Amino acid sequence: MERVSLQQKVLSENDRIAAELRAKFQDHGIFCVNLISSPGSGKTSLLERTLESFPQHERVAVLTGDIQTENDAIRLSRFHFPVKQITTGGTCHLDARMIEKHLADWRLENLDMLLIENVGNLVCPSSYDLGEAAKVVVLSVTEGEDKPLKYPSIFFKSDLMVLNKTDLLPYVPFDMDAAAENARKVHPGMEIVKVSCLNRSGMHEWLMWLERRRRAAKLVAQAVG
Ligand SMILES: Nc1nc2c(ncn2[C@@H]2O[C@H](COP(=O)(O)OP(=O)(O)OP(=O)(O)O)[C@@H](O)[C@H]2O)c(=O)[nH]1
Ligand SMILES: [Mg+2]
Numbered sequence: 640m641e642r643v644s645l646q647q648k649v650l651s652e653n654d655r656i657a658a659e660l661r662a663k664f665q666d667h668g669i670f671c672v673n674l675i676s677s678p679g680s681g682k683t684s685l686l687e688r689t690l691e692s693f694p695q696h697e698r699v700a701v702l703t704g705d706i707q708t709e710n711d712a713i714r715l716s717r718f719h720f721p722v723k724q725i726t727t728g729g730t731c732h733l734d735a736r737m738i739e740k741h742l743a744d745w746r747l748e749n750l751d752m753l754l755i756e757n758v759g760n761l762v763c764p765s766s767y768d769l770g771e772a773a774k775v776v777v778l779s780v781t782e783g784e785d786k787p788l789k790y791p792s793i794f795f796k797s798d799l800m801v802l803n804k805t806d807l808l809p810y811v812p813f814d815m816d817a818a819a820e821n822a823r824k825v826h827p828g829m830e831i832v833k834v835s836c837l838n839r840s841g842m843h844e845w846l847m848w849l850e851r852r853r854r855a856a857k858l859v860a861q862a863v864g
Pocket of ligand 1: 676677678679680681682683684685705711758759760803804805806807834835836837838
């Protein structure tokens with residue numbers, strides 16, 4: 640009984656900070672994405688392909704979470720946009736306080752888009768709101784098409800599923816239609832883009848999705864402000 644109420648307290652504190660972050664992002668017209676997947680599905684690779692496609696004047700920044708190492712921040716820093724690593728030291732997800740802390744010395748008025756790579760995990764990150772406008776779940780073709788049914792929460796809460804590593808389809812038994820059907824069983828009408836971060840196929844659709852959502856965030860900020 641007590642354990643449940645403590646967990647509720649932690650989550651409601653997280654929700655309070657997340658709501659403050661969301662309000663700040665909305666005020667500044669920042670489109671914030673929370674990228675979630677199992678370890679190794681290709682979150683950093685997708686961000687590498689994304690950042691390499693942006694012109695240098697793009698007002699984008701990245702926070703990338705891992706339990707240990709600065710490896711992902713080092714990979715992403717090559718593109719010369721602001722990047723910070725959040726090292727959780729054991730925690731299996733990012734929380735809103737970590738985002739608040741790592742944003743503290745960035746000027747939000749200089750940003751249009753904040754891309755957050757969560758810790759590799761399909762379960763824990765789904766419970767922690769980071770103030771994002773959209774969660775995006777990445778599933779790669781080596782993971783099995785049943786994952787949306789086994790880990791429904793994150794597929795239900797995500798606006799978009801990015802199906803990655805499609806270049807491997809000739810070599811692994813993965814049924815794309817079944818994966819899409821399973822995702823839409825959990826989340827009817829869910830948007831899906833199929834990509835390969837290796838050969839860059841599908842990148843246009845992913846970038847168009849980002850651009851559409853970024854414009855929508857700007858319009859909301861203008862309407863409210
Ligand atoms: N064949 C193939 N390999 C890929 C693709 N995308 C990523 N990889 C490889 O998959 C491995 C993991 O990719 P990452 O981008 O590090 O995955 P991640 O989701 O960021 O991993 P964590 O941060 O550890 O959770 C790397 O060896 C990538 O080169 C792809 O589209 N095709
Ligand atoms: Mg990564």
